[in-house]
Amino acid sequence: MAQWIEGTVLENSHWTENLFTLKIDADVDMFTAGQFTSLALDIDGERIARPYSFLSSPGKKPIEFFFYTATGGVLSNAMVDLKAGDNIWVKQKANGFFTLNEVPQGKDLWMLGTGTGIAPFFSILNTEEPWNRFENIILVQAVRGECDLRYQELLQSLADQYGSRFHYKAFVSREEIQDTIHGRIPQAIAQGQLESNVGNEFSLERSQIMLCGNPDMVKDTVEALKNRGFSKNRRRTPGQITVENYW
Ligand SMILES: Cc1cc2nc3c(=O)[nH]c(=O)nc-3n(C[C@H](O)[C@H](O)[C@H](O)COP(=O)(O)OP(=O)(O)OC[C@H]3O[C@@H](n4cnc5c(N)ncnc54)[C@H](O)[C@@H]3O)c2cc1C
Ligand SMILES: NC(=O)c1ccc[n+]([C@@H]2O[C@H](COP(=O)([O-])OP(=O)(O)OC[C@H]3O[C@@H](n4cnc5c(N)ncnc54)[C@H](OP(=O)(O)O)[C@@H]3O)[C@@H](O)[C@H]2O)c1
Structure with a gap:
């Protein structure tokens, strides 16, 4: 099982009402461009995790993600409220074959x-x-x-x-x-x-x-x-x- 590590939100840009960029400081393992990791928040005592593709390239800091809020979506709508300094869980190891x-x-x-x-x-x-x-x-x-x-x-x-x-x-x-x-x-x-x-x-x-x-x-x-x-x-x-x- 890949480990969760604690990331720190550096920036949450609100481009539109439902389109965002999240920049996170987190010590993730090296990945291959095109892969995704999982982001998670603890919501009402439950860890809610979803996959997100890296927009940033391997080795670049901060790591960066581009996301929409899905209508009624649990995690994406919670991520909207994140501010600089807040914590977010990030899977240390990336996944995927879209490389x-x-x-x-x-x-x-x-x-x-x-x-x-x-x-x-x-x-x-x-x-x-x-x-x-x-x-x-x-x-x-x-x-x-x-x-x-x-x-x-x-x-x-x-x-x-x-x-x-x-x-x-x-x-x-x-x-x-x-x-x-x-x-x-x-x-x-x-x-x-x-x-x-x-x-x-x-x-x-x-x-x-x-x-x-x-x-x-x-x-x-x-x-x-x-x-x-x-x-x-x-x-x-x-x-x-x-x-x-x-x-
Ligand atoms: C490999 C992979 C990489 C991904 N990378 C990204 C990414 O970089 N950026 C990103 O915005 N999303 C990405 N997603 C989608 C993301 O994982 C979540 O599904 C999405 O953010 C919704 O999560 P939620 O908890 O808010 O909604 P949920 O409560 O899980 O889902 C609500 C419903 O919204 C629909 N939905 C899910 N994702 C989207 C979406 N992106 N656009 C429109 N409708 C959707 C589905 O019908 C889903 O059943 C990726 C998914 C996969 C499988
Ligand atoms: N963008 C918004 O204004 C908005 C507002 C509220 C909520 N959301 C939510 O945000 C999420 C992502 O939004 P999104 O704008 O990326 O939505 P999207 O529905 O994925 O649309 C993105 C593009 O894909 C096109 N598309 C849809 N089905 C297609 C198909 N079968 N073949 C080819 N192209 C297709 C769309 O064209 P068509 O326009 O022709 O469908 C649109 O140009 C969704 O969950 C949505 O409910 C978005």
Whole structure:
């Protein structure tokens, strides 16, 4: 059983009514970019724990998490009230296989996420490995509203560092916002709109595709990609699609 360690909240940024970033000082074990740990609070005498992907990269301090409050959600709504200096339980050892070790070689790495599902991608993108292994990286984030699009400075710093090798595209589904795609990822793949917008095509030989976040988006996108001949990546039968479902 992995140990719980006590972390100290350094900062809790309230981006919107239900979107937050939590920075925590905690002595966690080294992890691999893309993995998650568990966060927990003792609520009414019970330890309530849930998995959260690291947004920060391995070895970076403080550790950082990006979260939504789920409607009626027990832990996420309690985390909202945390202030600098408060304690939070953190699992010392990280878990998960949504890492580049599990992704076969390719030329283009597509990272498609909904909402806070962008977190593990930031953790990976701020390490050297994806840039050593792939020629082009396309990061796609799908959200309901423009107010959900955060971490613009981080995106700018990746663009500054990697130039045309890095491409970012946002989908905003419930508002019409300039320079974003209005709609959903699977439909935009089926209709060719994502590729034409990014200026790069999905290819069985070149593309590796990582999907993270809303399980309905993951399921529908896998379907859209299967229709194009892509398959899930398994250890015995490598394919092109690697997934992480948030619920
Ligand atoms: C591997 C993994 C990594 C995760 N990383 C993150 C992360 O980095 N950021 C993050 O915000 N969440 C993340 N989650 C989801 C997180 O673990 C919790 O489920 C979420 O915060 C809700 O917990 P809760 O106790 O507030 O709600 P609960 O009382 O557990 O759940 C309420 C309901 O809300 C829905 N739900 C759960 N999570 C979400 C979500 N993120 N968005 C929308 N609806 C949801 C589900 O239908 C669930 O039954 C991750 C989940 C997994 C499995
Ligand atoms: N964001 C908010 O304003 C808000 C407000 C209150 C509560 N919450 C809660 O916060 C949590 C996370 O919010 P969220 O904004 O990330 O919600 P979300 O429902 O995961 O939406 C994120 C993006 O995924 C899209 N999506 C949903 N189903 C899809 C599918 N099958 N295929 C492809 N794309 C799909 C959504 O498009 P569509 O818009 O077309 O569905 C949206 O663009 C939820 O629990 C929600 O109840 C959010």
